[in-house]
Amino acid sequence: MRRGLSxxxxxxxxxxxxxxxxxAGGVQGVWYDDSLxxxxxxxxxxxxxxxxxxxxxxxxxxxxxxxxRTQATSANRPTLSARYNLLTKTEDFSDAAWxxxxxxxxxxxxxTVVALGPTSTRRNITELFTIxxxxxxxxxxxLTNISQRYVQIYFGGVVAVAFACTFDLTxxxxxxxxxxxxxxISLNLNGTYSCSMVFTTVAxxxxxxxxxxxxxxxxxxxxxxxxxxxxxxxxxxxxxxxxSTGLIPTYQYVDTSSVYDTAGFPQYIKYNxxxxxxxxxxxxxxxxxxxxxxxxxxxxxxxxxxxxASYSGNLNTFLLLASGIATELNSYSFLSKGTVLALAEPPxxxxxxxxxxxxxxxxxxxxxxxxxxxxxxxVSSSTATQGTGNFSNLPLYFGSRQxxxxxxxxxxxxTIIVGKLLTTAEITATETYVNSKTKAY
Amino acid sequence: MSDFTQATVIIKAADQAAxxxxxxxxxxxxxxxxxxxxxxxxxxxxxxxSNAEMDQMVNDVTWAKKMYFGTDWQAALAAxxxxxxxxxxx
Numbered sequence: 001m002r003r004g005l006s007x008x009x010x011x012x013x014x015x016x017x018x019x020x021x022x023x024a025g026g027v028q029g030v031w032y033d034d035s036l037x038x039x040x041x042x043x044x045x046x047x048x049x050x051x052x053x054x055x056x057x058x059x060x061x062x063x064x065x066x067x068x069r070t071q072a073t074s075a076n077r078p079t080l081s082a083r084y085n086l087l088t089k090t091e092d093f094s095d096a097a098w099x100x101x102x103x104x105x106x107x108x109x110x111x112t113v114v115a116l117g118p119t120s121t122r123r124n125i126t127e128l129f130t131i132x133x134x135x136x137x138x139x140x141x142x143l144t145n146i147s148q149r150y151v152q153i154y155f156g157g158v159v160a161v162a163f164a165c166t167f168d169l170t171x172x173x174x175x176x177x178x179x180x181x182x183x184x185i186s187l188n189l190n191g192t193y194s195c196s197m198v199f200t201t202v203a204x205x206x207x208x209x210x211x212x213x214x215x216x217x218x219x220x221x222x223x224x225x226x227x228x229x230x231x232x233x234x235x236x237x238x239x240x241x242x243x244s245t246g247l248i249p250t251y252q253y254v255d256t257s258s259v260y261d262t263a264g265f266p267q268y269i270k271y272n273x274x275x276x277x278x279x280x281x282x283x284x285x286x287x288x289x290x291x292x293x294x295x296x297x298x299x300x301x302x303x304x305x306x307x308x309a310s311y312s313g314n315l316n317t318f319l320l321l322a323s324g325i326a327t328e329l330n331s332y333s334f335l336s337k338g339t340v341l342a343l344a345e346p347p348x349x350x351x352x353x354x355x356x357x358x359x360x361x362x363x364x365x366x367x368x369x370x371x372x373x374x375x376x377x378x379v380s381s382s383t384a385t386q387g388t389g390n391f392s393n394l395p396l397y398f399g400s401r402q403x404x405x406x407x408x409x410x411x412x413x414x415t416i417i418v419g420k421l422l423t424t425a426e427i428t429a430t431e432t433y434v435n436s437k438t439k440a441y
Numbered sequence: 442m443s444d445f446t447q448a449t450v451i452i453k454a455a456d457q458a459a460x461x462x463x464x465x466x467x468x469x470x471x472x473x474x475x476x477x478x479x480x481x482x483x484x485x486x487x488x489x490x491s492n493a494e495m496d497q498m499v500n501d502v503t504w505a506k507k508m509y510f511g512t513d514w515q516a517a518l519a520a521x522x523x524x525x526x527x528x529x530x531x
Contacts, residue, residue: 054445055445073467073468074488074489075450075487075488075494076467076468076488079512272487272488272514274449274471274485274487274514274525275487276487276488403470404528405471405472405526405527405528407471
């Protein structure tokens with residue numbers, strides 16, 4: 001079944017390139033496009049259409065080979081998502097998600113915070129939520145209608161010291177930082193201020209954290225500041241800082257856990273790192289000794305199988321991992337095996353999670369070579385022998401190495417596997433296409 | 442499957458066989474222990490359970506379990522001083 005093929009002419013990135021061309025003439029392989037909601041179902045029978053923040057039980061193969069992947073066990077199903085902003089209610093400050101302390105709040109599209117006057121209590125508007133892991137984060141918002149001098153962003157966790165940036169809205173908008181946070185403020189042409197704070201949390205800082213927009217902190221308020229005042233906030237956003245580099249919109253509207261902006265935000269299937277995965281029936285690569293694997297991925301932790309062609313216990317297979325295995329865990333690795341294993345792995349610790357990458361693994365048993373490309377550039381290659389034979393007729397696992405822990409903790413945007421050698425132009429075009437769905441670089 | 446509940450379910454290793462008879466042998470396959478090493482003292486599954494499965498686990502099964510709602514399986518394991526047992530990458 002070939003569904004939704006008209007959507008896949010990639011005018012922006014690939015000169016009308018369509019990955020379907022890679023499979024012309026009956027070339028074996030798979031193509032899973034996580035941005036195409038109509039190709040996915042919540043159940044493995046394929047009767048309930050997929051929806052954001054719901055399980056994925058079946059995904060159709062768009063290559064024309066009918067290598068659909070499924071998960072029959074409901075509790076083992078990954079989740080479809082396009083969520084980036086971790087705040088839970090971004091355009092309704094009257095909602096209970098926003099907690100006020102010693103001030104008042106109002107507003108649905110623009111939240112107004114009004115201080116009540118001198119107090120020994122920190123006056124703020126706060127949202128409590130859980131961050132998924134240690135990492136570097138960016139909180140940002142727009143600021144208008146200011147009737148006081150100082151505004152502060154404050155993040156108080158449960159392990160580390162508090163992080164804060166205080167913005168002095170007189171003059172050039174000076175910033176003072178606390179706890180290693182890095183603040184930035186700029187005045188926009190329409191008179192609004194763009195404010196942001198980048199900070200790094202440590203391991204264990206994973207629950208009950210606070211993001212607060214403070215009128216002025218008792219600790220940092222200058223004597224000359226007004227004791228009462230107000231300001232308005234719009235477009236608050238909290239996300240991993242490396243997802244705020246301009247490749248995707250800097251603000252994502254969030255109304256509920258499953259209602260949020262999707263335009264411009266790459267959709268993904270999220271594997272939980274515990275037990276979720278998808279699997280195909282046996283895919284017959286026995287007529288080829290060449291394989292190319294493309295994957296748009298964001299790994300949230302090292303380890304885990306991104307694509308596993310039933311590698312463990314079998315010959316003539318391949319395996320793409322979310323870590324190195326030889327020298328450096330903060331890396332990736334691609335293994336190609338005839339009767340002998342060959343490995344491509346960049347021995348550098350620059351692929352530390354969370355990180356988004358487009359991976360390309362190329363394996364050739366007969367003219368032995370195994371290569372790993374990351375973000376369109378070759379990073380590792382070996383011509384060590386892989387023994388003999390073609391690839392096998394075995395199931396493909398996604399998010400798992402044949403049900404062996406650790407599972408993949410990450411987000412998959414796109415996966416294409418082609419059972420033949422590809423030209424340099426085809427590789428480049430496919431990487432460009434996958435990146436258009438991933439926004440890795 | 443449109444009705445489901447995200448939950449992490451932890452059982453004792455001694456109950457794995459009985460739990461898999463009830464819920465199927467594709468769940469409770471990930472082992473856990475205090476030090477993350479074998480042997481497994483517990484097994485864990487985290488994900489979107491169907492309403493029928495939740496009904497069954499809450500009302501009908503005889504084996505002991507701990508059930509944590511939401512998707513944070515790491516916190517559920519940590520609350521029980523458990524770590525997933527990982528195996529060599531290749």
